[in-house]
Amino acid sequence: MRHVAIITGTRAEYGILKPLIEHIEASDSLQGHLLVGGMHLAPEFGSTINQILADGFRIDARIDMLFSSDARAAMGKGLGIGIYGFTQEIERLAPDIVMVLGDRVEMFAGAAAGLCCGATIAHIHGGEVTQGGLDEYMRHAITKLSHLHFAATEKSKERIIRLGENPEFVFCVGTPGLDAILQFPQLSDAELSQRLMIPIPERFLLLVQHPISTHPQTAADEMRETLSALKEFSIPVFLFYPNSDAGSREMLAVIREYETEEWIHTFVNVSRDIYCNLLRRATALIGNTSSGIIDAPAYGAPVVNIGERQKGRERGENVIDAQPQRESIKQAVHTALFDEAFRQRARTTRNPYGDGRASERIGRILESVDLEKAWREKRLPW
Secondary structure (H helix, E strand, C coil), X not given: CEEEEEEECCHHHHHHHHHHHHHHHHCCCEEEEEEEEHHHHCHHHCCCHHHHHHCCCCEEEEECCCCCCCCHHHHHXXXXXXXXXXXXXXXXXXXXXXXXXXXXXXXXXXXXXXXXXXXEEEEXXXXXXXXXXXXXXXXXXXXXXXXXXXXXXXXXXXXXXXXXXXXXXXXXXXXXXXXXXXXXXXXXXXXXXXXXXXXXXXXXXXXXXXXXXXXXXXXXXXXXXXXXXXXXXXXXXXXXXXXCCCCHHHHHHHHHHHCCCCCEEEECCCCHHXXXXXXXXXXXXXXXXXXHHHCHHHHCCCEEEECCCCCCCCCCCCEEEXXXXXXXXXXXXXXXXXXXXXXXXXXXXXXXXXXXXXXXXXXXXXXXXXXXXXHHCCCCCC
């Protein structure tokens, strides 16, 4: 039996990991251990640890590493606390594998702690390019700390190999996030309305916008530009709170200026099945979330991608870019709403992030891969 410590710090990456967690739970050869930290433990971001518990998963460790501050230094302080906390818990659990996903500080902390404790580090969604924010630095640093690499696309796999990783341990599997998306039952408007306790209009926009960690000082102004632009369309907007990165609290102050207006409905968080059903139904998704790049193509949803947070990431033909300025956003939203040629391309676009079977592939590899060899042959080829 191989023991796998799975680290989760946010609602978004938990939604991606959930199908893999379920696969590990069902395996006769793997035993999962959930280590939960970051935003999950913060009441101001919805205490999403409760969603994990509601899904029936046992939580083996809680690592509180989030500072209630918009200062960039708060991320560094949280990282230090996170490394200490994850080291304590990984030492106690002694897993064979530590599983991390993406590029946030929680994942860097978990990977560093696991490496120091002698665990094999497995990384999902490495090799991607997002030129906005600290994510780019974190992602590639985590790649260099890791032994097993589960890339979502062939291009990402190639980048990981070019970073010097052993091709034998770099696998193109797709994203586990699509596994659940393609399996969620389609909810009716009446069911969505009952669960959200608001009516579901015929046309509405989803808004998911986060701060850029390298430019937190612009986060509030950019949110104001977006809301100012969307207000002019007289279409209901369902807004989801941003993540906890530096700049988020100033963004929340702007959101609170608008959330009493009739056209906007705000949500601290919702379950992933509700979010995906809203995405399926939405007229368009607005913001700078990776969900617009990775999830939205599965539903053919038009996306207005604002600013540079997702710059460089592979995408389908459902995405149109806008600068974080009111007029640019208005023009892009108008295209997403009324340009039938663009909307048709969005409906038929190919999703570059897989076919919904990533968890199965990752599970098989975790069960059989030679962990000792992965450690022994972790070396630079130059």
